[in-house]
Amino acid sequence: MKEIPTPKHLKKKWPRSYGRNNKGRISAWHRGGGHSSLYRQIDLDRKDLQGIVICLEKDPNRFAFLARVFNPDTQNQAYIIAPKDLKKGDIIRSGKLKDLQIGHSRPLRHIPTASFLHNLSQAPGKKAQYLRAPGAFGHLVKKTYTQALIKLQSGEYKYFPLESIATVGIVGNQDWKLMSLGKAGKSRHLGRRPRVRGVAMNPVDHPHGGGEGKTSGGRPSVTPWGKPTKGQATVLKKRKRKI
Structure with missing residues (x-):
């Protein structure tokens, strides 16, 4: 053809x-x-x-x-x-x-x-x-x-x-999650910008920031605005229909 x-x-x-x-x-x-x-x-x-x-x-x-x-x-x-x-x-x-x-x-x-x-x-x-x-x-x-x-x-x-x-049928390319980007530049080509950890910031930028030397944050994980990220629900749970 x-x-x-x-x-x-x-x-x-x-x-x-x-x-x-x-x-x-x-x-x-x-x-x-x-x-x-x-x-x-x-x-x-x-x-x-x-x-x-x-x-x-x-x-x-x-x-x-x-x-x-x-x-x-x-x-x-x-x-x-x-x-x-x-x-x-x-x-x-x-x-x-x-x-x-x-x-x-x-x-x-x-x-x-x-x-x-x-x-x-x-x-x-x-x-x-x-x-x-x-x-x-x-x-x-x-x-x-x-x-x-x-x-x-x-x-x-x-x-x-x-x-x-x-x-x-089923949508193809089921193994897309197994793809290895290989380098940081490939992630930037996909439109993804770097993610900086909160413990690597200054106290003015994140609640986990600051401290002498390497620290674990000193408190349970929170967002940059102080809301808990683990254990506490911040959104309504999606209701699932049961048969």
Whole structure:
């Protein structure tokens, strides 16, 4: 197969926040810099997408791999999140299909119970918001007349409408956590800034700072603003649905 170039409309510039909110204040620390990259326009709707996988690509903005799908009828291309075991030359389809293979997308109503799925939309007509990280998958536990019960990666059981669209399979690149960066510069290329320990600071900068020689902080671990970091809950516990 002759190599088909990537259309320009599938890549675009994406404004970065560098961990700051709309007021310019830091809301996520230790972020900034990073290598310049273009955002890949991923088809998260998967309503009428059909075609052939022409290549698998690495996305600089996420650890999950992307698959570029080419439709020979319309001559259009699209990016999708590549599931595990998807290969070049595989057929990608969407909608109400008789056969169900890895990478095929359809409403939950037409997916058998006990299937593994990813790229799940929260409601009909919405883009996929759940189960998009590398190695992520959900387990379709049961279906009622109007809803489907799915076990998420966190262990939570959540109901979704039967018309919500999901993709069959598990997101690829499950071993991404085993990747060794090898040097500090690679971490900076990913947009991660250094993290300085509190005991290495001065007392004016952190409650653990100061002291003669090396110290352990002299008190239980706290944040730079004095809130406990171990043992004491600072946020409401997430409620998990029990069957």
